[in-house]
Amino acid sequence: MASVLTVDDSPxxxxxxxxxxxxxxxxxxxxGDGAEGVAKANGGSFALIITDLNMPVMDGLTMIRTLRAQPAHAGVPILFLTTESDDGVKAEAKAAGATGWVTKPFxxxxLVRIVSKVLAA
Structure with a gap:
């Protein structure tokens, strides 16, 4: 099926x-964090990236902005998977380039249904 990169500080x-x-x-x-996520994204080819928002080293918003600035990742769907449910944070994530949002716990x-839907779009 698809190659997916998941970025979260929680093992x-x-x-x-x-x-x-x-x-x-x-x-x-x-x-395990946004910086490692950027490095792995740059070293591979992924159909989808799933990231947490709050992480050490580099948070999810910064990671998305970094990836979206690179032509190779401009069109890759990115889902936020986080405990945050604030509408302001959701709007900021969307503005940064997030494709969608999944709230923890999931x-x-x-998750499989959402991933399948995003990959089919």
Whole structure:
């Protein structure tokens, strides 16, 4: 299926994403913060990036802005997966280039459905 980069400072969240998406046939690569996410995105080819918002080193908004400034990543869908539910933060994420938003905690089947929908668009 698709190659997906998941960026989150929580190993358990990354593992939950990997289990859910791998079971659906996707290849999942993990990064622990935005800086590592940018490095892995630049070193590979991904159909989708899923990122947390609040992370050390580089947060998700900065990571999205960094990736969107690069032509190679301008069209790659990026989903935020975070506990934040504030409308202002959502608007800021959308302005930065986020494709969509998934609130933690998430159900694995819900995540798979959203990923499938985004990849089909």
């Amino acid at each position: 358990s969240i990354r593992q939950a994403i990997k289990i859910a998406l791998s079971a659906a046939g996707h290849d999942v690569v993990e990064a 159900q694995p089947d819900q």
